[in-house]
Amino acid sequence: MTEKDCGRQTLAERLWEHAAPERSLASLRTALWLIRRAGPGLLSGDAERVALADHVDVDVHRFRRQAESMLAGDGGDADLRLLCAAADLLPGWDEDWLLLFREQLRLLRLHTLETVGRRYCEQGHHPQAIDLILRVVAEEPLRESAQAVLIDAHLGAGNAAEARRQFDVFAANLWQELELRPSAQLGQRVGVPGTRR
Structure with missing residues (x-):
């Protein structure tokens, strides 16, 4: 159907x-x-x-369409605000069948915000990228891909010290939580050579 x-x-x-x-x-x-x-x-x-019925609007479907549009580079500021404000699917429900759908939507949201942040960096809009990616890092502080975008945005804005501070905070948290080190690629962004162990 x-x-x-x-x-x-x-x-x-x-x-x-x-x-x-x-x-x-x-x-x-x-x-x-x-x-x-x-x-x-x-x-x-x-x-x-x-x-x-066809006339019924489902917010989850609208969310997916907006995220896909933004991933393709077609979304606007209104879509971005809605994506930033998105909440969990059916909050307060704890049914097992919801877990996968919630996780899919959460990861789609984070991936989309990272993509838009990376695009902002490429366009030279570093303050907007920083503001956006700080939302992702606040939600998922151990997400290295978001940390990379944030560090790149700080470097692009000419704030090497802020980029290094962000790397150091991330490295300390990653070690404390998982006993892992950041990837060598992330460290190289701020002049810290090394490998993940």
């Missing part, structure tokens, strides 16, 4: 994963009846599949 549809059995198993199959299907039928009653026209489908 569309990217918004799902098999009834699959949907029932995901939403009521600890229930018996017959019970989860019964719960799904009840939920669908309540949704149709509360919002006629929100759902479509048949006996095998359930889908959101």
Whole structure:
């Protein structure tokens, strides 16, 4: 059908994963009846599949489209603000089936922000790159690819001391948390030769 549809059995198993199959299907039928009653026209489908109606906007799909657009270099400032403000998928829910989807969206967001930050550096917009990548580093302080963009932005802005300080903080955190050293490539950016052990 569309990217918004799902098999009834699959949907029932995901939403009521600890229930018996017959019970989860019964719960799904009840939920669908309540949704149709509360919002006629929100759902479509048949006996095998359930889908959101074409006019229903899904924020996760919009997020993915914006991220893909930005990765392709087509996104604008409005897309970037939405991406920066993105929250976890279904906060407060702790179902197992959500873990993979949350992680996929989180990594897509971080990768997109890094790509935009790298693009800012290439365009000479170093303060914007620093501001953007600091968000990624705050969320994932051990993410070396983000640290590399941040260090490059500091160097591009003419702040070699700030770049070295960032490297030293990252190296100390990486050693303290994982007993790893930064890659030789990262160290070479600030004049620190060495290899990861």
